[in-house]
Amino acid sequence: MPSPPGGFEVPLWRSLAVFRLASLAYVCALAVRDADRYAHPYAVAVLILVMIAWTALTAVGYARPAWRRWPLLLADLGVALAVVLATPWVVGRSALAAGVPTMGVAWMAGPVLAWAVAHGRRGGTVAALLVAGADLATRERISQSSFTGVILMLLAGVVVGHVARLAATAEERLQRAVQLEAATRERERLARGIHDSVLQVLALVQRRGADLPGEAGELARLAGEQEAALRALIAGADPPPGGPPDDAGAAAVDLRDLLGRYASAAVALSAPATPVPLPRRVAGEVAAATGAALDNVGRHAGGRAWVLIEDEGTTVTVSIRDEGPGIPAGRLAEAAAQGRLGVAQSIRGRVADVGGTVRIVSAPETGTEVELTVPRSAR
Known part of the structure; x- marks a missing residue:
């Protein structure tokens, strides 16, 4: 569920944008260092331009709560998978076997974190498994270091998703507390008005009619009962005996x-x-x-x-x-x-x-x- 504007998840989305910029800078630095080892250097340059444009687009998109939905999330994951799957061709399998990093490196973790923030632990886990599966599929030889990267990405998706859900829960509780405080203040305001008007009239009717015979005395008695019930209601106490059944008992x-x-x-x-x-x-x-x-x-x-x-x-x-x-x-x-x-x-x-x-x-x-x-x- 997308987070509301101004919610506790907003810092997470901002942190995600910073992470994607930093990871993109890391990818660019590796590309400059290994430019002479790539099978298709120009294709690598085009791929980096695509990553730069997509990073800018997601930074703007995720900054808007209305855009943090499935279309952008699926497109984000799709672009990351395309970058990972294009690695064997643009980098070259011989270069990958020689230890040249894949094009995605840390940048491909961006969609995983976005899914985790948007949909909690489950979303982060699903995205991490898909990206990790694509990354492993591009490798001819899977080593222990390959699995280490997969585990780290999976842990990142789970942990960030858990933190995002905690933030959403904390925000809901804060909203309920604010609503309760507002309702309490409104109740106190109404109680003051009722005390200064309705309760005073009911008390006056009870006092002046208590000793009268017939229907007048009965009306005075009823006024006294309603005064007691109304006082209990605005004070938040249980109604007096003989009033309506209370809410406490479930029997x-x-x-x-x-x-x-x-x-x-x-x-x-x-x-x-x-x-x-x-x-x-x-x-x-x-x-x-x-x-x-x-x-x-x-x-x-x-x-x-x-x-x-x-x-x-x-x-x-x-x-x-x-x-x-x-x-x-x-x-x-x-x-x-x-x-x-x-x-x-x-x-x-x-x-x-x-x-x-x-x-x-x-x-x-x-x-x-x-x-x-x-x-x-x-x-």
Whole structure:
């Protein structure tokens, strides 16, 4: 996978460019020294010009993250193999047998290192084996020194590939840490705003209505519960007893028990005769989304609703249907644009967080059906 712009792998690509320039200079120095021993000196000069041009092209190409892909990598390896395979003809087998170095020498390790930086240990190993195989194929007599060069090239591909993967992993961890810090700061900012507004209002409602009889007292009690839950949420603590199930436990719970608390004279609940087990977090989010949907029914559709739980094996579906006036076309998008995110966050957001989907079917004067489908296990 190519490294992102400004990543930890950038110094590796720059080092590779320096290595290729240095190895090219070494090849040129050897060519000057052994010019009178080559079988075709002019062909050697042409080959060196090709190596110079290709070194410049790869230096520019690998400097651009968008170019560090298979086309350039394969072309780079192909040029190196062509240079190595052309050695017996341009240098001459008699000169090679007399100890004259091949044309590639250290320069042919450039593609190996490029593959290692781009694709880790595996990429470096594959490229090293291909280049080493081509180098050995050009030799009439394979000695211990020939194998030493192969081993060194293979080790270089493995080690550089390992370092490149470590750099990519370190960069990913750094990005996650930066994202977490940004999320924490945003949470603290929101917490300050909520504390100065919503929590103060809820606390005031609880204090003034605690001693009132009837529905006023019940509203005050609910305001107190929501204040405690909201304080726990912005503080990062577990919700108080009686709140939604926490995320810590992975044990399965029966969804029928969680949704049973919504059953009443106005809300009919239909569920399988056998338990409907779901992970605690999944079940909690489904129950909260169902509660949000029923709250909308109470406010907009007269409060009469039917809830159906369907256990479909790998998934569980909860349907909430009412006989209200329905939702006009475009109303949900309009509400979201106005900052009223009950459906977008309390229903769609909760279900999406556990890998589920929400389907809303509604038309004027025909009621609304909200269908929540979640996988058996949390994402």
